Amino acid sequence: MRSLSPVSRTLLLALPLLVATAIGCKKEYDTPPVRTLGSGNVVTIAQLKAMYQGSPVHFSDSANAVNTVYAVVTADEQNGNLYKNVYVQDNTGAIAVRLLFSGGLYQGDSIRIYLPGTVLSPYNGLMQIDSVNVDNNIVKQATGVYVAPTPTTMTELATQAGLGGSLQSKLITLSGVEFIPGDTGLTYADPVNQLTLNRTLENCSGGTAVVRSSGYGNFAGTHLPTGKGTFTGIASWFGSAAQLYVRDINEVQLDGPRCGLASCDPANSLNENFDGVLNNADVNTECWLDLFTTGTGKWKGKIIGSESFVEVAPPSFDASSVSWLISAPLQYSAGMQLSFISSLGSVWQHDGVEVLISTDINLTTAASVLAAPWQNVTGATLAGSTTPVGTLTTIGSWVPSGNIDLTPYLTAGTNFVVAFKYSGNPATQATRYRIDNVSVQ
DSSP: OOOOOHHHHHHHHHHHHHHHHHHHTOOOOOOOOOOOOOOOEEEOHHHHHHTOSSSOEEOOOOTTOEEEEEEEEEEOSTTSSSSSEEEEEETTEEEEEEESSSOSOOTTOEEEEEOTTOEEEEETTEEEEEEEOHHHHEEEEESOOOOOOEEEOHHHHHHHSSTTOTTTTOEEEEEEEEEOGGGTTSBSSBTTTTBOEEEEEEETTSOEEEEEEOTTSTTTTSBOOOSEEEEEEEEEEETTEEEEEOSOGGGEEEEEOOTTOOOOOOBSOEEEOOTTOOTTSBOOOTTOEEEEEESSOOOEEEEETTEEEEEEOOOTTOSOEEEEEEOOOEEOOTTOEEEEEEEESSOOOSOOEEEEEESOOOOOSHHHHHHSOOEEOOSOOOOOTTSOOOOSSOOOOOEEOOOEEOTTTOOTTOEEEEEEEEEEBTTTBOOOEEEEEEEEO
16 A cells, blocks of 8 residues: 655644634624613603703703604605605604704604704704714614694694694695695796795685795606695794695695686585684685675684684674675585584674575575575574673684584485574674584585
8 A cells, every 4th residue: 555645644634623623713793783772761742842941952861861752754855855854743743853864764664763962952943853863863663654644724834833833843734725826837846956946835715835845856847736625745834934845746636626716516515614714804715605785794704823713793884784604505415414613702792693594506696695595494502692702812612503404404405505694783783703613414
């Protein structure tokens, strides 16, 4: 047999050692550490906002410090309309979040915001959590969480979207709105020069709000819709007025007839809360009729705080007054009921309001109203002599009418209108009446 050379013998003896060394040096990859944030006191968004008392609040990680708030992202940066900004909301309110770096948060993310290193302060009237680092300050709890928009009005935006208001930074929906005629030929913003621009949204009574859109948005070059309908977006604030942001162009559904162009065909139901009225101006609610048959008094829009309604009283220069507020046309179906609420804006002097129904829906003038067939609706409860009274700046107490069955007055398929008729005089019958939340279902 051939003997091994000294070199071969050395290699053979070293082989077990090399194998053992190779096994012992097998690479073990590091396991990423589990991401945790410090513990501390948890607050709601409303509680967080209340911490601001005129000076910026700098959050620390000291023991027992307030350092956590949970929320859901309602608007993100994906469409380019917001940059290094997102909006979040919980069941107590909403707030803007300013990011140090773009990206990482998306609509529907349920998140924990770890506050140390961030600052709570307002910018031009908009409260914000500033200097948020998504990597260091955010932990996602879930994705795809749905937050329903809050229905609101131009009136409420003006009073509740500002600093301390219940609508600030919330996802909202406006109904019965359109872009003003001067804007309808324009685009949302300027994508060529990448300029952010304002457009004006209005309701049928002339209330307005600004829609602000970035030139970097993926819809910046889209022409504004020319019709009337619903707008869903974020209720932000800048300076002294509400400022709306589109979060998804598909949530701007303005494709119906513009104000004043509706057909006013009989509807199957009615739910009118007079959110579009202007304070102390004649009621101009679409398809409703506001007129007088004696004197010169009309029903007026009234806004107190965030509440809007209609009000009537005899003008001081008229000997007597008969004022009518007549609903949009309806079509009766079996079981329909009428309801509304009423209150007093002055000391009670007389029962001045009647509720009536007519099957003539083509009313346009005082003469046609006087010539129409009217039936008095009985069984409605109205504010009266024992109702706590409001003033020019306070509401008083609302009195529910109850659900009034319309079966005695109408048959199935009949078209009709409901009227609130006020009669009074400035000397002895000057009770100031208020009506709101008129419903026929």
